[in-house]
Amino acid sequence: MRKNKFKLNIGSILEAEEGAHVEFDIDASLKLDDKNEIPLTAAVQVMKLQHEVNVTAKKFTAETSVICSRCIKKFKQKISIKLIERQFLFERPRVVEDADDLYLVDMKNATIDIAELFRQELLLHFPLIPLCSLKCKGLCAVCGKNLNLGDCGHNHDVDISSIETQKPLLKLKELFKQSQNGKTTDKQTKSSTKPNQKKI
Incomplete structure (x- = not known):
């Protein structure tokens, strides 16, 4: 069974004092859906706070295959995100305003799973109009040639x-x-x- 590189053991952080943190680099492929996996890299920091752990990811880069909206050619699109930051709570709050943006620490196993966090950020930063190049000439309106x-x-x-x-x-x-x-x-x-x- 392949190891889940996005499921992090934070037992040492939970036992430490507030402000304790660890830093590490991630270089792995994230499963975006049933068919597609996207390779990505990021510099991650996990810090213990009073009621949660704060997760930040810097220098986040990923590469995916998309289709140009002008010439309908498949090409590699690079996605770069300067900063991703979320809090993973120790306990579930009584009132949840947005369940999709709620992240919890698995206190039983002392782990957090940052896969869904990265997946949502990738979807938010996908280009609305993918272009293989700003100079792409597209297709001929008469014959359809590239x-x-x-x-x-x-x-x-x-x-x-x-x-x-x-x-x-x-x-x-x-x-x-x-x-x-x-x-x-x-x-x-x-x-x-x-x-x-x-x-x-």
Whole structure:
């Protein structure tokens, strides 16, 4: 069984006086969902306070695969967070305003699990509009070619009145299907008409 590097034994901190702390580096992969694991590194400090332990993570960096919103190419996106800080309480409070932001110390086993803390921070810092490059030229609105790989010869200053006839999103739809299915499909859907039936 693989050791959980995000589950920390803090027994020595709990037995020490207030203000006692430990520092260490984390270099591990965090399971973001059922399919994806993200490698990350961070400098972590755990400090004992009066009613909780304070956890800070500095120099947090992670790398994940995302799809460019312009050219739909998969690329590696680096995520950097200067400071992450949360308190892990010794006891559960009577009133909990936000259960998703509540972290508790496992007093029975003298451990804390910082995996969920890192997971939430990663989701909060995911780019809303991923770009492989600020200079990404995207796809041709006419043929769907990735313009970063070269010019296709089409006029990219498309007149609005011609959009209906050129149907620029049709090629994008095909490319999206290819990326989902992993297959190339150039078949066109044929429409069939039913014969008119006379009402009796």
